[in-house]
Amino acid sequence: TGHFTYDPGFGSTASTKSAITYIDGDQGILMYRGYPIEQLAEKSSFLEVAYLLLNGELPNKEQFAGFENDITHHTMMHESQRNFFQGFHHDAHPMAMLAASVASLSAFYHEDLDVDNADDRKLAAIRLIAKMPTIAAACYRYSIGWPFRYPRNNLEYVNRFLHMMFEVPSEPLEMKPVVAKALDLLFILHADHEQNASTSTVRLVGSTGANPYASIAAGITALWGPAHGGANEAVLKMLEEIGTPDKVETAVKRAKDKNDNFRLMGFGHRVYKNFDPRAKIIREMCHKVLEELGVNDPLLDVAMKLEEAALKDDYFVERKLYPNVDFYSGIIYKALGIPTEMFTVMFAIARTAGWIAHWIEQHETPGSRIGRPRQLYVGSDTRNYVGMDKRK
Ligand code: CMC
Numbered sequence: 201t202g203h204f205t206y207d208p209g210f211g212s213t214a215s216t217k218s219a220i221t222y223i224d225g226d227q228g229i230l231m232y233r234g235y236p237i238e239q240l241a242e243k244s245s246f247l248e249v250a251y252l253l254l255n256g257e258l259p260n261k262e263q264f265a266g267f268e269n270d271i272t273h274h275t276m277m278h279e280s281q282r283n284f285f286q287g288f289h290h291d292a293h294p295m296a297m298l299a300a301s302v303a304s305l306s307a308f309y310h311e312d313l314d315v316d317n318a319d320d321r322k323l324a325a326i327r328l329i330a331k332m333p334t335i336a337a338a339c340y341r342y343s344i345g346w347p348f349r350y351p352r353n354n355l356e357y358v359n360r361f362l363h364m365m366f367e368v369p370s371e372p373l374e375m376k377p378v379v380a381k382a383l384d385l386l387f388i389l390h391a392d393h394e395q396n397a398s399t400s401t402v403r404l405v406g407s408t409g410a411n412p413y414a415s416i417a418a419g420i421t422a423l424w425g426p427a428h429g430g431a432n433e434a435v436l437k438m439l440e441e442i443g444t445p446d447k448v449e450t451a452v453k454r455a456k457d458k459n460d461n462f463r464l465m466g467f468g469h470r471v472y473k474n475f476d477p478r479a480k481i482i483r484e485m486c487h488k489v490l491e492e493l494g495v496n497d498p499l500l501d502v503a504m505k506l507e508e509a510a511l512k513d514d515y516f517v518e519r520k521l522y523p524n525v526d527f528y529s530g531i532i533y534k535a536l537g538i539p540t541e542m543f544t545v546m547f548a549i550a551r552t553a554g555w556i557a558h559w560i561e562q563h564e565t566p567g568s569r570i571g572r573p574r575q576l577y578v579g580s581d582t583r584n585y586v587g588m589d590k591r592k
Contacts (some may be wrong), residue, residue: 204548204574204575204576204577206564209470210400211470214395215395215400215571216395216403216562216565217565218395218558218561219256219561220233220253220392220393220394220521220554220558220561221230221233221253221392221393221394221554222234222394223393223394223471223472224244224473225472225473225474226473226474226479227474228474228475228476228477229477230393230477230478231364231524232249232252232253232391232392232483233252233253233256233257235252235258235384237477237478238477240252240388241385241388241481243391244258244388245357245384245388246357246358246379246384246387246388246391246550246553247264247268247271247356248264249388249389249391249553250267250553250569251263251264251267251442252562253345253391253392253553253554253557254325254553254556254557254560255494256324256441259460260299262480268357270326270355271326271329271357271373272330272353273330273353273519274326274327274330274331275331275333275334275351275353275360276331276334276350276351277331277334277335277338278308278402279368280306280308281301281304281308282338282562284301284304284394284481285297285338285339285342285348285518288300288342290342290343290345291343291445292342293541294336294339294340294343294527294541294542294545295339295420295424295430295541295544295545295548297338297339297342297343298335298336298339299417299420299421299424300417300465301335301338301339302328302335302413302415302416302417302420303329303413303417304413305327305415305417305523306411306414309324309327309413313386313411313412315409315411315412315563316563318377318564320559321559321563322555322560324411324412324413325412325556325557325560327554328412328413328416328544328552329552330588332548332549333351333357333360333364333549334351334548335549336361336364336542336545336546337349337361337364338364338544339545340365340539340542340545341364342367343476343541346368348364348464349363349364350364350387351363351364352364354563355375357384358380358383358387358419359375359380360386360442361383361549362379362380362383362417363375363451364373365538366537369392369481369564372450376493378489378493379493382485382489382532382536382538385481385482385485386482386485386529386533386546386550387546387549387550388550389478389481389525389550390478390525390529390546390547390550390551391550391551391553391554392551392552392553392554392557392558393489393554396428397422397423397427397428398419398420398422398423398428398429398551398555399419399551399554399555399558400422401418401422402415402416402419402420402555402558402559403423403558403559403562403571404418404571405419406558406559406562407562407568407569407570407571408570409573411421412556412558412559415558415559416552416555416556417478417553419555420548423452423544423548424544425580426465429526429544429547429548429551430467430528430544431458431466431524431526431532432466432543432544432546432547433530433531433540433541433543433544434465434466435465435466435526435527435529435530436499436530436531436534436540437465437541438451438464438465438466438546439499439502439503439506439530439531440499443502444498444502445501445502445505448502448505448506448509449509450519452464452506452509452510452513453465455467455510456513456514458516461504462508464506464516464521465526466523466524466526466527466528466530467510467516467523468519468521468522468524469522469524472522472524473520473522474520474522475522475523476522476525478484478524478525479522479524479525479527482525482527482528482529482532483523483527483528485528485530485532486500486528486531486535487500488528489532489536490531490534490535493535493536495535497531497534497535499531499534500531503527503528507527510523515581527563529543530543530588532548542546552567572582
């Protein structure tokens, strides 16, 4: 009983006011703090976008230098935290290790953290954005049995991450600008997306007063599912399974069959009923990266054929199912040498900027209260307890 609005999946509930990200799903518009995603993708950098999300304004030179300097000073993982990894099974999924490791940050940075203090909140944001690539690279290297690399602070954000991922002692790592540029762009496009499942999770956990590391760790676990951030990994696996363009038709048929729970991964979105603007940018980048790296990936042919087939199929047209951000990102990650199991981890690195910006906004908003949805009870009426010996 109770007079609540029934809104399964929160399709029509605004859980909060927010000044961070704007989406117009019908027109395919995405803006961070009022700046169109296309302009940020072309002209900005991930770290600048992170500053923008956190502070509401683009930084001037001095502000940016200060922010970059702060980030650079927090890139190290506590040496004891490095030891944690030895406890994981050798083939643990990197997302499992990431979620656990980020949650464990609360065990290292707890005494001095007051969630009601603005400086403490900012420090937590800096720590998270700075440490995320270090932890992510450790997840990867542990999974392949390589020793961890310390962050090289003379490199900038994305190259520092690539160094921690791929450096081996025997030869200097070749830093290809096209690789860094592509990764930086993917980070920009994934940095925030208003009240998606993982961000809403961060806010719900944050609303209880939990510390930011615990809140972000919860966001990571929400991101992991294939309906959300896990889709990028699922897309690549699906494309590999389809294998060749001539099998695309069968896949489309299966996706339409209501007795088959197969879906076209990387297609459809709760909010976008038009092209996902991020997918447009990524698709263009995908062709460019493959060309510049001299990679000829037959999966790109499968993806293009699949997109073409779905976009002219009535089922997808009627339901307004378009390629989303995850459709082409996996092909780029693959070309950059990033293994499939790390795709969602990459998403998490980028989304950390958005998550923590929302967590901060929530704490800065007067009158924020605990998130506590209600339900429509559909269970049994009142009945009396029966002793076990009397039960049938
Ligand atoms: N393939 C086939 N049919 C689909 C698909 C798909 N990918 N997506 C939705 N539909 C159908 C669905 O079966 C339903 O049909 P009907 O009306 O006949 O029952 C209709 O379209 C509406 O779908 P829905 O599940 O009610 O829509 P939703 O808003 O609840 O779900 C979604 C959105 C993104 C979870 C869903 O489209 C999906 O599962 N897509 C595949 C996974 C994916 O790519 N996720 C990444 C989303 S973007 C990045 C991110 O969030 O991390």
